[in-house]
Amino acid sequence: MAEKKRGGNEPEPRPIIVKKIIVEGHGGHHGGAWKVAYADFVTAMMAFFLLMWLLGATTEKQRKGLADYFTPTLVEMKMGSAGSNGLFGGDSMVSKENYPTTGGQGNLAITIPRDASGTKDQGGKATRAADRAKFEAVKKELEARMARNKGMAKLRRNVRFTETREGLRIDLIDESNFAMFAMGTDRLLPQARELVSEVAGVVRGMPNPLIVRGHTDSLPYSSGQSMNNWMLSSARAEATRKTLAASGIGNDRFARIEGVADREPFAKGDVYDPRNRRMSIILGWTRGSGAGDENEAMDEETRAAIRERDNPATVARTEAVRIDMGGTTLPQGAQLVNPTAAGTSGKPGKH
Numbered sequence: 001m002a003e004k005k006r007g008g009n010e011p012e013p014r015p016i017i018v019k020k021i022i023v024e025g026h027g028g029h030h031g032g033a034w035k036v037a038y039a040d041f042v043t044a045m046m047a048f049f050l051l052m053w054l055l056g057a058t059t060e061k062q063r064k065g066l067a068d069y070f071t072p073t074l075v076e077m078k079m080g081s082a083g084s085n086g087l088f089g090g091d092s093m094v095s096k097e098n099y100p101t102t103g104g105q106g107n108l109a110i111t112i113p114r115d116a117s118g119t120k121d122q123g124g125k126a127t128r129a130a131d132r133a134k135f136e137a138v139k140k141e142l143e144a145r146m147a148r149n150k151g152m153a154k155l156r157r158n159v160r161f162t163e164t165r166e167g168l169r170i171d172l173i174d175e176s177n178f179a180m181f182a183m184g185t186d187r188l189l190p191q192a193r194e195l196v197s198e199v200a201g202v203v204r205g206m207p208n209p210l211i212v213r214g215h216t217d218s219l220p221y222s223s224g225q226s227m228n229n230w231m232l233s234s235a236r237a238e239a240t241r242k243t244l245a246a247s248g249i250g251n252d253r254f255a256r257i258e259g260v261a262d263r264e265p266f267a268k269g270d271v272y273d274p275r276n277r278r279m280s281i282i283l284g285w286t287r288g289s290g291a292g293d294e295n296e297a298m299d300e301e302t303r304a305a306i307r308e309r310d311n312p313a314t315v316a317r318t319e320a321v322r323i324d325m326g327g328t329t330l331p332q333g334a335q336l337v338n339p340t341a342a343g344t345s346g347k348p349g350k351h
Contacts, residue, residue, distance in 0.1 A: 054066070127285075127286050128285065130286070131167070131208070131285050131286050132163070134206060134208070134283075135161075135163065135167075135168040135283065138168060138170075138202050138203060138206070138283060139161050139168075141202050142159070142170075142198065142199065142202045143156065145198050145201065145202065146159070146198060149198070151191070151194065152194065152195065152198060155178065155191065155195055158172060158173050158174075158175060158178055158195075159171070159172060159173075159195075160173060162301070164282070164301065164302065165302070166211060166282050166284055166285070167208065167209075167211070167282050167283050167284035167285045168282065168283040169280050169281075169282045170199060170280070170281045170282070170283070171266070171278050171279070171280050172192070172195060172196070172199070172278055172279045172280075172281070173266060173275050173277075173278040174274045174275060174276075174277040174278060175274055175275060176274050178191070179192070179274075179277070180192040180195075180236070180277070180278070180279055181236055181239070181277075184221075184227070184232070186232065186235035186236045186238070186239045187239070188239055188240070188243060193243055196240055196243045196244060196247070196279075196281075197243065197247045199244070199281055200243070200244045200247030200248060200249050201247065201248075203249070203281075203283055204247070204248045204249055206283065207286070208283050208284050208285070208286055209253060209254070209255035209284040209287075210244070210249065210253050210254050210255060210281065210282065210283060210284065211254075211255050211256045211257075211258065211280075211281075211282035211284060212237045212238075212240050212241045212244070212254065212256075212257050212258070212279070212280070212281055212282075213237060213256075213257075213258045213259070213260060213279070213280040213282065214232075214233035214234060214235075214236040214237035214240070214258070214259045214260070214279060214280075215233055215260060215261070215262070215264060215265075215266070215276060215277060215278045215279070215280065216229040216232055216233045216236075216261050216262050216276065216277055217262055217265075217271060217272050217273065217274065217276040217277050218262040218265075218271035218272055218276070218318060219272055228261075229261035229262055230259055230261045231259070232259070232261075233259030233260060233261050234257075234258070234259025235259070236259070236279065237257050237258060237259050237279070238257055240279050240281070241254060241257050244281070255284060262276060262318075263305070263309045264302075264305040264309075265305065265308065266278055268304065268305070268308050271314075271317075271318070
């Protein structure tokens with residue numbers, strides 16, 4: 001293309017200059033992103049120190065209340081609330097809700113706990129812990145009372161404490177040189193009566209229910225006798241209950257009086273061991289603690305006793321002993337503690 005000719009009076013054209021400006025980034029301290037991060041950090045630190053202060057300045061109950069307040073609320077449909085029988089059901093807008101909580105009444109959609117009492121299960125655990133503390137106090141007090149009484153101190157080894165699903169079991173155990181009852185009868189001997197009175201003095205002030213259970217060994221009565229181990233264990237349990245009642249235990253405290261004969265032996269390896277003759281005084285769990293519920297698993301000792309009771313070999317041996325005791329020989333393993341007295345009584349070797 002030919003260059004356009006310029007007139008004589010026209011000025012010389014100016015060159016076109018393009019200026020490219022490159023803006024360099026400023027230093028980090030001139031930006032604003034760090035301020036956001038710093039603000040988040042300061043906020044988190046403030047929340048942390050506030051939490052530390054709350055943990056140190058509040059009680060356990062207050063902390064539980066704070067935790068419940070910030071716990072996400074339970075949201076359910078109307079069908080899980082007041083008298084509902086289907087979707088969007090219910091008898092009225094002001095009916096009482098039935099959410100599974102121990103908290104107070106909320107609105108129709110949510111329920112917020114009113115206090116820090118916790119759930120029913122937590123309450124049961126707290127009650128059980130309180131009962132265990134009572135049981136430990138009972139054990140220590142009874143041991144102290146026996147230690148102060150010179151006549152009772154030597155019987156300390158005849159008293160055993162065991163926590164079971166029923167409560168604190170206090171076993172008063174016979175030995176070869178000590179018997180709770182006169183041989184083959186339900187008559188408490190003087191030392192045993194005093195021992196039962198000591199137990200009564202310890203458990204008298206507690207509201208827990210009491211269970212009295214009688215046990216015997218496996219030595220049966222001779223043939224022709226009207227008495228048997230079931231009747232004897234029951235009669236001895238009743239005699240023990242009477243002694244407890246005479247020592248100040250109210251009648252409403254007794255939950256059960258039982259005689260289990262030889263079905264729950266103390267010495268499982270020898271059904272004729274004198275220690276199997278014993279009285280069990282059980283201080284039960286407080287109602288509502290959940291420890292004595294029927295559907296709770298049995299303790300290992302009870303399960304072992306049931307297995308031993310139902311063992312076919314044990315059943316056969318017991319039956320053989322029952323049949324043979326009408327004759328002239330004793331079963332294998334049986335030993336007469338008092339041969340002279342046994343010869344004149346209706347039940348050989350029975351204490």
